[in-house]
Amino acid sequence: MHRAGRDVDRRPDAGPGSLECPRRSRDRRPMRSRLLLLVLSCGLALAACSRRGAAPLTLTLAQPASAVSLDPHLHDEEATYSTLSHFYSRLVTFGAELEVVPELALSWENPTDTLWRFRLRTGVLFHDGRPFTAEDAAATIRRAIALPGSKVAFYLQSVEEARAAEPDVLEVRTRYPYAVLLNKLALIDVVPRDAPLAPITAPVGTGPYRFVAGAAGQPVVGARFSRFFGPLPAWERVTVLPFPDERERGTAVSHGKADIAGRLSEDAWAEARSLPGQRMLSREGIGVTMLGFSVKPGSPFADVRVRRAVARAVDRRDLAASWKDAPPAVPMAQLVPPGVFGHSRDFRPEEPGEAAARALLAEAGHPGGLDATVLVPDSARSLAPRLAAQLARVGIRLKVDSRPWPGFYEAWNRSEFQACLFAWSAATTDISDVFDAILHSPGEGYGGSNHLGYSDPELDRLIEASNRTLDPYQRLSQVEAALVIFRRDVPVVPLLLRPHMYAIRPGLDWTPRRDRRIRAVDVKPAEAS
The missing domain is CATH 3.10.105.10 (Dipeptide-binding Protein; Domain 3)
Known part of the structure; x- marks a missing residue:
């Protein structure tokens, strides 16, 4: 079986998450019997691996909404940032305590008060196999500003021009000195240069998961991207489920419907804290x-x-x-x-x-x-x-x-x-x-x-x-x-x-972030942490 952080062996035509099972070339039993045995064999194999401490294949997250939009520039909403962070990367991002850290940009400098020059990672791929370059970064900034109905344009109101100076060098010129531009860029997900000036419904990014299925307001599923530029997450799949009803969300972990449930209210916490099969976490927020x-x-x-x-x-x-x-x-x-x-x-x-x-x-x-x-x-x-x-x-x-x-x-x-x-x-x-x-x-x-x-x-x-x-x-x-x-x-x-409150399945190691994002890359099986 697979180790956490590596893809499982698959048949060439297998979909995400399917396991290679050996064929029996001379098995002449009826197809229904063989199929039943095959399913039971795979299930027992997975159970045996689980007993030996291997990571489960899927991490399931419960939120008030999976996403209000799958277009990263048509929202400014916490649950959606959390969901889309699985598919997209940014030039810079926030650490768990909201410190600015490099992501697609390795370093930056200010030749003048109004010019920012970013040195970008090389060898990064979008989920469709295309290489990421400064052209994509520049086009992303222009799109986030110009997209009709953009919810993130105000983060970039200081930007006058974004251009690719070299394939791995992005230059951003502002209309005036703007000391907090880095912080604003941490909320701008990078999309391919040909992303349309129309709503995106199937994300293509450079994040740790590639989009498999889903829609705004519906479950959203991602499969681990084996060519991700960073450390691979422990989970082969991530599923974000919408639980609009806060009481149902508060019991989702105890009832086996989710591994982590977020954005609980005080009442939901009080009701859920004594339920079996989950533990409760909280931290201060902003x-x-x-x-x-x-x-x-x-x-x-x-x-x-x-x-x-x-x-x-x-x-x-x-x-x-x-x-x-x-x-x-x-x-x-x-x-x-x-x-x-x-x-x-x-x-x-x-x-x-x-x-x-x-x-x-x-x-x-x-x-x-x-x-x-x-x-x-x-x-x-x-x-x-x-x-x-x-x-x-x-x-x-x-x-x-x-x-x-x-x-x-x-x-x-x-x-x-x-x-x-x-x-x-x-x-x-x-x-x-x-x-x-x-x-x-x-x-x-x-x-x-x-x-x-x-x-x-x-x-x-x-x-x-x-x-x-x-x-x-x-x-x-x-x-x-x-x-x-x-x-x-x-x-x-x-x-x-108000505090941020969560229910989490025992056996998982995860520390809540100050911005309330629940990211599969941050969650590990306790024994593998």
């Missing part, structure tokens, strides 16, 4: 849970005084203490957590004030309070009633519209909400991820996820100025000025930093 508001005409939150009333009514410490049987959440009144550029150790939010909140509502013309609906993913459905109870005390009556993740994500993208409970991660460890995506006005590479309808020209100017500034102290001053406007206008109310 995604801040927020309450966002539609500020479009007709929304009950279009008046800033109503939004300020919500901010004064919220008691973060009380929310964080709501769960007794799960890893603790942390009150978070800022857009980004500690360790991310833009977080302030000195900021102190206003204390909850019910009288002040009622006065603001009365001033806004709602002395008797108001009714509104809040859209939430089902992973936050236990948080929503607790938040609604706090707001009800000042007269804001929230109806909770809880949906499985795919339905929530679709409504979020269509701006079909009055208020929305969501989490946003500064995935590049810089507050610009939040500023550029959800607070800057849409247009010119900015505001790709601004579904709030919020816009302020001065905030836009400060965001753009901070992106052009290299000096970290000057840049921090610009960020703080932008945050003054943010706190004045309250387009979102930061609430909590």
Whole structure:
């Protein structure tokens, strides 16, 4: 049998995962009997190998969604990043603690303040056998910017030109000095140079797995790519299964449906922690849970005084203490957590004030309070009633519209909400991820996820100025000025930093990453680690 990290022997015409079984040239038993014996023989052989400690062939992962798109440039969503990381590589990537590390780029330099020169790996192949060169890297950057509906264009809003200087040298010129370009490139998956300006439905990348089958919202299957440029993963196949229902996801490992289940809520953790056949893991994350508001005409939150009333009514410490049987959440009144550029150790939010909140509502013309609906993913459905109870005390009556993740994500993208409970991660460890995506006005590479309808020209100017500034102290001053406007206008109310929670099958060795990605290359049989 095979060793972890190497392909099993296959017949030349065998599909991925099929094992070579010896033929019996003179066996004249009926075909059905021979087939049954053959299946039993292969099954017993696999069981025997398992008893001897060989790695199982397939790793199965349970997520809220397998992927919202199989096009790496038509999403900016955590579960999809996790799934597509099996098929694609990037110029640089993030380590488990979000440090920037080389991937397709071996090294880089800055001949000028606006020129980045990357020396690329040679000998790397796409899954269709074509060699990767700087032309593919340059075409990827151009596509990520120009693709209609691109969700990652804002990461590249500083880029003026990308070109292949040599087959293994990529040059990227920016419109202005941009110190965090490397961090942004870590979220841009590399595709072949001829990838169309239309949605990709069958990924072709340079990652550790080649795409076998699947579609957005459906199970996605990959087979180990034996010519991958890095260490081969232990698993011959990886399957990502969508479990939109969080309770079903929380029990998937115990019921033998998955090896690792991710993005569990506090309630799912409490229910799953005592189930047999799984162990529980958690770690701190970087995604801040927020309450966002539609500020479009007709929304009950279009008046800033109503939004300020919500901010004064919220008691973060009380929310964080709501769960007794799960890893603790942390009150978070800022857009980004500690360790991310833009977080302030000195900021102190206003204390909850019910009288002040009622006065603001009365001033806004709602002395008797108001009714509104809040859209939430089902992973936050236990948080929503607790938040609604706090707001009800000042007269804001929230109806909770809880949906499985795919339905929530679709409504979020269509701006079909009055208020929305969501989490946003500064995935590049810089507050610009939040500023550029959800607070800057849409247009010119900015505001790709601004579904709030919020816009302020001065905030836009400060965001753009901070992106052009290299000096970290000057840049921090610009960020703080932008945050003054943010706190004045309250387009979102930061609430909590919630832990990342997982269920995992015993016998696996895996350490959760800070960005919540579950990658088969990081998971090993415990005895082989």
